[in-house]
Amino acid sequence: MTAEEAVSLIKDGDSIAIATFFSAGVALDLIDALVLRGTKRLKIFSNDTGLPGESTGKLIESGQVDSLTVSFIATNPEAEKLVTQGKLKVNLIPQGTLIEKFRATGSGIGGFYTPTGVGTEVEKGKEKKIINGKEYIFEEAFFPKPKFAFIKAWMADKKGNLIFRGAARNFNPVVAQAAEITIVEAENIVETGEIAPDEVMLPFNYVDILVQSSGRKVRPWEFKPRGYRAIGSTKEKIARRVAKELENGDVVNLGIGIPTLVANYIPKDVTVNLQAEPGVLGIGPRLQEGFEDPDIIDAGGNPITVLDGGAFFDSSLSFSMIRGGHIDKTVLGALQVDEKGNLANYLIPGKRAPGIGGGMDLAANAKRVIIATEHTTPDGQPKIVKKCSLPLTAKGAVNLIITELAVIKVTRRGLVLKEIAPGKTVKEVQALTEPRLIIAKNLKKMDV
Numbered sequence: 001m002t003a004e005e006a007v008s009l010i011k012d013g014d015s016i017a018i019a020t021f022f023s024a025g026v027a028l029d030l031i032d033a034l035v036l037r038g039t040k041r042l043k044i045f046s047n048d049t050g051l052p053g054e055s056t057g058k059l060i061e062s063g064q065v066d067s068l069t070v071s072f073i074a075t076n077p078e079a080e081k082l083v084t085q086g087k088l089k090v091n092l093i094p095q096g097t098l099i100e101k102f103r104a105t106g107s108g109i110g111g112f113y114t115p116t117g118v119g120t121e122v123e124k125g126k127e128k129k130i131i132n133g134k135e136y137i138f139e140e141a142f143f144p145k146p147k148f149a150f151i152k153a154w155m156a157d158k159k160g161n162l163i164f165r166g167a168a169r170n171f172n173p174v175v176a177q178a179a180e181i182t183i184v185e186a187e188n189i190v191e192t193g194e195i196a197p198d199e200v201m202l203p204f205n206y207v208d209i210l211v212q213s214s215g216r217k218v219r220p221w222e223f224k225p226r227g228y229r230a231i232g233s234t235k236e237k238i239a240r241r242v243a244k245e246l247e248n249g250d251v252v253n254l255g256i257g258i259p260t261l262v263a264n265y266i267p268k269d270v271t272v273n274l275q276a277e278p279g280v281l282g283i284g285p286r287l288q289e290g291f292e293d294p295d296i297i298d299a300g301g302n303p304i305t306v307l308d309g310g311a312f313f314d315s316s317l318s319f320s321m322i323r324g325g326h327i328d329k330t331v332l333g334a335l336q337v338d339e340k341g342n343l344a345n346y347l348i349p350g351k352r353a354p355g356i357g358g359g360m361d362l363a364a365n366a367k368r369v370i371i372a373t374e375h376t377t378p379d380g381q382p383k384i385v386k387k388c389s390l391p392l393t394a395k396g397a398v399n400l401i402i403t404e405l406a407v408i409k410v411t412r413r414g415l416v417l418k419e420i421a422p423g424k425t426v427k428e429v430q431a432l433t434e435p436r437l438i439i440a441k442n443l444k445k446m447d448v
Contacts, residue, residue, distance in 0.1 A: 001209055001210070001211055002033075002211065002212075003029040003030050003032070003033040003185065003211050004033045004036075004037070006030065006033070006183045006209050006211050007030060007033045007034045007037055007039070007183075008037065009148075009181070010034065010037075010039050010042075010147075010148055011039065012039055012040045012041050012042075013040075013041045013042070013043070013066070014039070014042060014043070014147050014148060015042070015043040015044075015045065015144075015146040015147050015148070016042060016043070016044055016045070016146060016147070016148045016149070016150060016179075017045040017046065017102065017146035017148070017149045017150070017175045017178055017179050018031070018044060018045070018046040018055075018056055018149075018150045018175070019046075019047075019149070019150065019151050019152065019170065019171040019172040019174075019175040019176070020046055020047055020048060020050070020055060020056065020170070020171060021047055021048070021167065021170035021171060021277070021278040021297075021299075021315065022048065022075055022220045022278075022297060022299070022300070022301035023048075023050055023051050023054060023055040023075070023218045023220050023301070024166075024167055024168045024170065024220065024278065024294060024295060024297050024301070025152045025164065025167070025168030025169060025170050025171070025172055025295070026050070026055045026056075026150075026152055026218075027150040027151060027152045027183070027184075027185040027213075028054075028055065028152075028185075028213075028214075028216050028217070028218070029185050029211065029213055029214050029216065030150045030183060030185050030211065031055060031056065031058055031059060031150065032058070034059065034064070035058045035059060035062050035064070038062075038064070039064060040063075040064050040066075041064075041066040042059065042064050042065050042066060043066055043067050043069075043146075044056060044059065044065050044067070044068050044069070044070075045069045045070075045102075045142070045146050045175075046068070046069075046070050046171075047070065047071055047072065047095065047098065047099075047170070047171050047315075048070055048071065048072040048073070048075045048076070048355070049068065049070055049072070049073050049075055049076040049079035049080075050075065050076055050079075051075060051076055051218060051220060051223045052076055052077065052078050052223060054218050054223070055218065056076075057075075057076045057078065057079060060076070060078070060079050060082070060088070061078065065088070066089065067088075067089040067090070067091070068083075068088065068089065068090045068091070069090075069091045069093065069098075070090065070091075070092065070093070070098075070355065071092065071093055071094060071095040071098045071355055071356055071357055071358075072095065072354070072355035072356070072357040073090070073092075073353055073354055073355035074256075074354035074355055074357075075220070075301065080352070080353055080354065080355075083353045084350065084351065084352065084353050090353075092346075092353075092355055092356050093122075093356065094116050094117055094122060094356045094357075094358075094360040094361055095277060095315075095319065095356065095357050095358040095360075095361060096114070096116055096319035096322060096323060096358060096360075096361035097114055097116055097117065097122075097139055097360075097361070099171060099174055099315050099316050099319055100112060100114065100139070100316070100319065101139060101140075101141055101142055102142070102171070102174045102175050102177070102178040102316075103174045103177070103178070103316050104141035105141040105142045105145045105146075105177075105178040106145075106174065106176075106177025106178040107177070109141060110140065110141055111138055111139055111140040111141055112138070112139055113129060113131065113136035113137065113138055113139075114136060114137060114139055114323065115134060115135065115136050115137075115323070115364050115365060116137075116323065116360050116361045116364045116365065117137055117360060117364070118135045118136065118137055118364065118395065119135075119342075119392060119394070119395030119396075120360065120391065120392040120393065120394065120395065121391045121392070122137070122356075122360070123137045126138055126139070142178065145178055145179060145180060146178060146179045146180070147179065147180050147181060148179055148180070148181050148182075148183060149175050149176055149178065149179030149181070149182040149183065150183055150185070151172050151175060151176045151182060151183065151184045151185065151207075152164075152168065152172060152184075152185050152186075152187075152213070153172070153184055153185070153186040153187070153202075154168065154186070154187050154188065154295075155186060155187065155188040155189075155190060155195065156184060156186035156188070156189050156190075156195075156207070156210055157189070157190050157191060157192045157193065157194055157195045157204075158189065158190070158191060158192050158210070159192040159204045160184070160203075160204030160205075160206075160207030160210060161192075161195050161200045161202070161203055161204045162176075162184065162186070162200065162201055162202040162203075162207065163195060163199060163200070163201050164201050164202075164314075165295050166280075166293065166295035166296040166312055167276070167278040167279055167280050167295060167296055167297050167298075167312060168294075168295040169201070169278075169279055169312060169313070169314045169315075170278040170279055170314060170315045171314070171315050172202075172314070173201060173202045173314045173316070174314060174315070174316045176202055176206045176207070177202075177206050181208045181209070182206055182207055182208050182209070183208065183209040183211060184207050184209065184210050184211065185211045185212075185213045186210060186211070186212065186213055187213045187215050189210065189212055217294040217295070218294065219292065219294050219303075220294070220297065220301030221292070221297075221301055221302055221303055223301075224301075234374060234404045235258050235261060235374070236261065237404050237421075237448045238258055238261075238372050238373070238374070238402055238403060238404055239258055239259075239261035239262045239264065239265050239372065240265045240448045241402050241407065241419075241446055241447070241448050242258075242259070242262045242265075242331055242370060242372045242402050243262050243265035243266050243267065244267075244447065245329070245370055245400065245402075246262075246266055246270060246272045246329065247270065247272075248270055248271050248272075249271065249272075249273070250272050250273065250328040250329055251273045251275055251281070251321075251326060251327055251328050251329075252272050252273065252274055252275065252327070252328060252329045252330070252331070253274070253275045253276065253277075253322070253327050253329075253330045253331075253358075253362055253366065254274060254276075254298075254330075254331050255299075255330065255331060255332040255333055255358075255359060255362070255372075256299060256300045256333065256357070257300075257333040257372075258333055258372045258373065258374075259331035259332060259333060259372050260298070260300055260302065262331055262372065263283065263285075275318070275321065275327060276298040276299045276304075276318075277299045277315060277318050277319070277322075277357075277358040278297060278298070278299060278315060278318070279312055279313045279314050279315050279317065279318045280296075280298065280304070280306060280310070280311075280312060280318075281310055281311045281313075281321075282306050282307045282308075282309055282310020282311060283298060283304050283305070283306060283307070283310070284304065284305035284306055284307040284310070285304075285305055286302065286303060286304060286305070287303055287304075287305055299357075299358065319358070319361055322358070322361050322362055322365050322366065323361060323365045324365075325365065325367065327362065327365070327366045327367065328366070328367050328368065329366060329367065329368045329369075329370060330362040330363070330366035330368070330369055330370070331370045331371075331372050332345060332359055332362060332363060332369065332370070332371055332372070332393075333345055333371070333372060333373055334371045334373040334383060334401075335348065335383065335390055336383055336384075336385050336388045336389065336390050337371050337373070337383065337384055337385075337388070337398055337401055338384070338385050338386060338387050338388045338435070339384075339385075339386055339387075339410075339414055339415050339435040340387075340395075340396055340410075341396045341397060341398040341399070341410040342387075342388050342392055342394070342395050342396060342397075342398070343363055343369075343371065343388070343392065343393045343394050343397055343398050344388040344389075344390035344391060344392050344393055345359055345393045346359060346360070346391070346393055347390060347391045348390060349390075349391070356393070359393050359394075360393050360394060363393050363394030363397040363398075364394045364397060368399050368400075369394075369397050369398050369399050369400075370399065370400045370401075370402065371398055371400065371401045371402065372402050373401070373402075373403055374403060374404060375403035375404060375405045375406070375429075375432055375433070376432055380432075382432055382433055382434045383403075384401060384403075384408070384415070384433045384434060384435065385434040385435065386434050386435045398410050401415075404421060405420070405421045405424055405428075405429050405432065406418075406419060406420050406421065406424075406429050406433075406446070407419035407446060408433075408437070409440075411438075413438060414435065414436065414437075414438050415433075415435055415436075415437050415438065416437070416438045416439075416440050417429065417437040417438065417439050417440060417443060418440045418443070418444065419443070419444045419445065419446045419447075420443060420444075420445060420446060421445075421446045421448070422445050422446065422448075426439060426443075
């Protein structure tokens with residue numbers, strides 16, 4: 001069946017689950033065919049909003065989308081603008097919760113309890129329960145389930161058994177299980193039997209329609225604004241200092257923005273296992289320009305390498321690692337962090353709506369949470385505040401705050417100033433910090 005024939009089954013008002021992660025592993029031919037067909041009032045379930053004029057972003061740009069159920073919006077500034085202006089209906093869900101909702105839907109499970117979102121806007125209207133001394137909220141599977149799923153596979157046999165490649169696996173296996181009708185776009189279609197049984201990543205009984213892909217892919221890093229990769233001295237200083245917190249053998253997840261830069265400054269004598277939400281463990285250095293692979297990216301859509309001993313897996317297992325306590329440290333950015341260790345980093349109402357992404361899962365579940373952020377906003381307002389005024393990402397989750405001015409430890413007594421930038425005084429740092437700082441007896445100069 002062709003892509004055009006497959007999407008002809010989709011009617012105005014239908015729901016579609018589109019597997020993707022920063023437009024890696026997304027069925028571009030199916031989306032293009034749907035745009036040409038002009039089907040309207042679509043209800044889209046997806047990890048993100050695609051890229052400007054590409055992937056799911058094409059459907060949004062053409063006005064075919066009625067509502068979005070997604071985790072992350074900032075991949076597409078045009079979509080973020082529409083959401084901020086109230087012109088596009090969106091249901092924001094933490095990334096790990098979103099993929100677990102897909103998994104539960106496909107598994108016939110009514111729902112599940114998760115610690116992600118406790119103490120935030122996400123918990124509103126939901127059942128809460130204490131299990132073994134820890135607070136959880138109940139999340140339902142998707143009812144009704146999405147009518148269609150768009151899946152991208154690297155290889156399929158004619159029976160429908162699938163193989164995925166690299167980080168392009170991401171949401172694909174789980175989304176394929178969650179819909180009434182699953183349409184698969186495959187780069188390579190081979191005869192039945194050419195894929196060995198132990199190589200099958202998703203068996204044929206989850207596949208309803210198979211379409212030959214043109215092989216077209218996008219390179220998400222090319223959609224970022226000019227200067228995006230530039231590293232200013234302030235951000236570099238923060239990343240260098242954060243890197244000193246990482247220890248041999250740590251499994252570490254680096255968030256988007258300044259945290260991503262930390263990988264550039266890990267000491268050569270320290271071996272760290274970097275993990276990313278698309279389903280990668282063992283991230284290595286970036287490739288030289290011209291050698292990038294669009295199937296092998298990190299959570300920010302940046303091209304990466306994978307070290308010997310590394311692994312690819314789907315995003316469901318990725319978030320099982322995160323929720324299950326298998327991430328030693330996470331480094332996240334912040335819009336605000338307060339003296340109780342509460343974190344806000346996904347929404348400025350009426351101004352910015354980048355989305356929740358994986359930050360809420362990481363902040364709630366990693367063994368240690370390190371915040372890497374500039375000390376103040378662009379207009380000079382403190383980002384370290386007495387109480388967060390923005391919607392919370394996680395409650396009481398932060399352990400350490402590292403800025404260009406200071407290293408601050410979050411304790412029950414309050415915020416302890418452990419290190420101060422060379423050339424700065426305690427008075428200067430305090431003037432840019434809203435809560436009162438407790439000065440450590442052995443206050444040190446930051447080594448950056």
